[in-house]
Amino acid sequence: MSPIDVSNLEKISTEIFAEADTACVAVAANIAECIRLNDTNKQTTVLGLATGSTPVRLYRELIRLHREEGLSFANVTTFNLDEYYGLNGDHPESYRRFMQDQLFDHVDLKSENTHVPNGLATRDEVIQSCQAYEQAIIDAGGIDIQILGIGRTGHIGFNEPGSGPESRTRLVTLDGLTRRDAARDFLGEENVPRHAITMGVGTILDARKVYLLAWGEAKASVVAESIEGEPTETIPASFLQTHRDCVFCIDEAAASRLTRIRYPWLVGPVEWTPERTRKAILWLSQKVQKPLLKLIEEDYAENGMSDLLTEKGFAYDLNIELFNTTQHTITGWPGGKPRADDSNRPERADPFPKRSLVLCPEPMDDVYCLGGTLHRLANQEHEVTVAYQTSGNLAVSDNDVRRAIELIMEVEQDREDREGVGFARKVEQQLNAKGQFGEDTVEIRHLKGFIRRSEARSSARLLGLKTEALCFMDLPFYEKGRYRRFKSEESDIEQMAELLNNIQPHQLFATGLGHDPLSVPAICFQILLNALARCEDKKWIKDCHIWLYRGPGSEWETHEIDMAVPLSPDEFENKIRGIYQHQTQRSQSPSVSGKRDRNSWNLASDLNRATAVTYDALGMAEYEAIETFKRFKI
Numbered sequence: 001m002s003p004i005d006v007s008n009l010e011k012i013s014t015e016i017f018a019e020a021d022t023a024c025v026a027v028a029a030n031i032a033e034c035i036r037l038n039d040t041n042k043q044t045t046v047l048g049l050a051t052g053s054t055p056v057r058l059y060r061e062l063i064r065l066h067r068e069e070g071l072s073f074a075n076v077t078t079f080n081l082d083e084y085y086g087l088n089g090d091h092p093e094s095y096r097r098f099m100q101d102q103l104f105d106h107v108d109l110k111s112e113n114t115h116v117p118n119g120l121a122t123r124d125e126v127i128q129s130c131q132a133y134e135q136a137i138i139d140a141g142g143i144d145i146q147i148l149g150i151g152r153t154g155h156i157g158f159n160e161p162g163s164g165p166e167s168r169t170r171l172v173t174l175d176g177l178t179r180r181d182a183a184r185d186f187l188g189e190e191n192v193p194r195h196a197i198t199m200g201v202g203t204i205l206d207a208r209k210v211y212l213l214a215w216g217e218a219k220a221s222v223v224a225e226s227i228e229g230e231p232t233e234t235i236p237a238s239f240l241q242t243h244r245d246c247v248f249c250i251d252e253a254a255a256s257r258l259t260r261i262r263y264p265w266l267v268g269p270v271e272w273t274p275e276r277t278r279k280a281i282l283w284l285s286q287k288v289q290k291p292l293l294k295l296i297e298e299d300y301a302e303n304g305m306s307d308l309l310t311e312k313g314f315a316y317d318l319n320i321e322l323f324n325t326t327q328h329t330i331t332g333w334p335g336g337k338p339r340a341d342d343s344n345r346p347e348r349a350d351p352f353p354k355r356s357l358v359l360c361p362e363p364m365d366d367v368y369c370l371g372g373t374l375h376r377l378a379n380q381e382h383e384v385t386v387a388y389q390t391s392g393n394l395a396v397s398d399n400d401v402r403r404a405i406e407l408i409m410e411v412e413q414d415r416e417d418r419e420g421v422g423f424a425r426k427v428e429q430q431l432n433a434k435g436q437f438g439e440d441t442v443e444i445r446h447l448k449g450f451i452r453r454s455e456a457r458s459s460a461r462l463l464g465l466k467t468e469a470l471c472f473m474d475l476p477f478y479e480k481g482r483y484r485r486f487k488s489e490e491s492d493i494e495q496m497a498e499l500l501n502n503i504q505p506h507q508l509f510a511t512g513l514g515h516d517p518l519s520v521p522a523i524c525f526q527i528l529l530n531a532l533a534r535c536e537d538k539k540w541i542k543d544c545h546i547w548l549y550r551g552p553g554s555e556w557e558t559h560e561i562d563m564a565v566p567l568s569p570d571e572f573e574n575k576i577r578g579i580y581q582h583q584t585q586r587s588q589s590p591s592v593s594g595k596r597d598r599n600s601w602n603l604a605s606d607l608n609r610a611t612a613v614t615y616d617a618l619g620m621a622e623y624e625a626i627e628t629f630k631r632f633k634i
């Protein structure tokens with residue numbers, strides 16, 4: 001098989017950055033250069049702007065350039081891509097509000113020069129209002145630089161699948177997946193507007209320069225399809241292939257599904273490191289649908305891997321070596337098997353019992369991602385602590401709070417002191433006052449947090465954990481923030497470091513690597529890394545193994561797995577029962593990329609079952625389900 005030419009494969013110029021922040025600094029520098037050049041020529045700069053988590057760090061860098069390096073926006077005009085239909089500019093989730101908070105209020109932009117589509121235009125006015133928006137862009141001289149994010153549907157702006165390259169600013173219906181992705185912002189999918197006004201694909205393509213930004217593994221598939229697939233209405237971002245000056249600036253996680261990253265051996269000669277060899281052979285086995293031990297020389301040669309054979313010898317030697325490595329990832333003893341030979345086990349036998357600390361960005365991540373493993377750790381008598389880093393209170397609907405209020409009232413009815421009634425009444429009044437989309441008060445958030453605690457306890461009991469083993473950290477960044485706008489602070493790191501030093505864990509389970517940097521798991525992971533750095537000189541850290549789980553909502557790929565913990569049918573059932581204790585999360589939990597999920601609670605079980613099927617197909621033993629972990633070294 002001859003190598004694939006990347007320049008033919010990637011039809012959009014793509015720059016991969018180690019981190020989102022580095023990409024944002026680079027794009028902000030280009031914007032600044034454009035503004036300064038236009039200022040010198042006494043010309044206005046027209047920027048096309050986006051909302052969502054993605055551009056937040058870019059806006060923070062532009063604000064920094066304004067404050068520290070004198071970048072002026074006095075001669076800048078902006079046009080935002082889109083706005084929810086039916087929301088006024090003061091609504092906390094309106095894109096006008098978002099832009100004011102994230103950029104406009106912090107730089108010297110003239111308010112009359114900022115444009116966001118009018119979400120309040122009536123049905124009669126809306127066509128005319130959209131035409132006026134197009135005309136205003138033309139009158140301003142057209143867009144110099146357009147910033148884009150990308151949705152998991154492949155949308156740019158709110159141009160959902162089905163949007164053609166000729167489309168212009170208009171009223172559109174939002175895709176189901178887009179609405180589910182916004183469900184957390186609006187405290188429930190049912191509250192997410194059904195329609196929006198968006199610039200068209202054609203409007204975007206008219207910009208002179210386009211930067212599309214994407215961070216995190218959740219965007220990896222749609223990014224790869226946009227860059228390598230054919231231009232298609234199914235993925236509107238793919239029409240950017242027809243733009244003559246468009247660059248995708250993405251982080252490594254978002255780039256991970258590009259052919260040159262995922263299957264580099266198909267693209268040209270590679271260095272066959274042990275890691276890459278493992279990845280390639282596992283891929284080969286899945287591609288030709290043969291278990292590892294049945295792969296033959298022709299399979300290698302026909303799939304771009306003949307140089308591996310030349311370098312390493314016979315197919316059978318490669319097969320058996322990888323078979324053994326994969327076999328050794330499987331263990332029913334996630335805390336190590338005491339008094340057993342541990343030379344080929346993922347976790348060491350001693351010390352026993354271990355102090356195992358499981359960190360969860362939110363309640364439910366524990367049972368959802370490692371319910372079976374936790375059950376085993378508890379049964380195998382390790383000292384387990386589950387620490388919920390955030391309260392998760394933003395993910396509880398008002399309806400669930402009303403139910404709790406009624407419960408408190410009912411219980412207190414026959415008691416003399418009736419202390420709880422006062423609190424419940426207060427929260428009820430606050431709920432009534434805030435209306436459907438208002439900000440939650442501290443008391444409302446507390447009660448929502450308590451509801452999640454009770455669900456976490458109920459689920460932990462099923463996993464065999466004592467409720468004293470649970471630690472509710474309520475990290476401040478979350479308590480003070482809201483989705484897509486969180487900012488972590490010193491006290492978060494201090495609190496995390498204190499917990500680590502108190503417990504001095506022998507093993508630590510955590511998640512968040514490779515997620516969108518503004519997501520709760522990613523922020524929690526960064527806080528953990530900072531806290532670990534502060535414990536650098538502590539004795540316990542030298543003997544602490546860190547195991548990453550990948551979820552919620554996704555699993556490690558086979559080549560990334562260092563520990564695979566099988567679940568028996570009973571354990572699997574128990575895990576599902578544990579997930580069901582999180583009743584308020586029924587409509588909030590993560591959804592499978594691109595698919596309409598019947599019931600997102602089933603996702604965890606689908607993933608664990610799929611891993612078991614994959615292991616089976618490689619020629620390993622056949623299990624009901626498997627949970628997976630990757631070793632992380634600081």
Ligand code: PGA
Pocket residue numbers: 051052053054055148149150151152155156157484
């Ligand atoms: P996100 O959204 O930045 O919040 O991921 C991107 C988009 O939908 O365009």
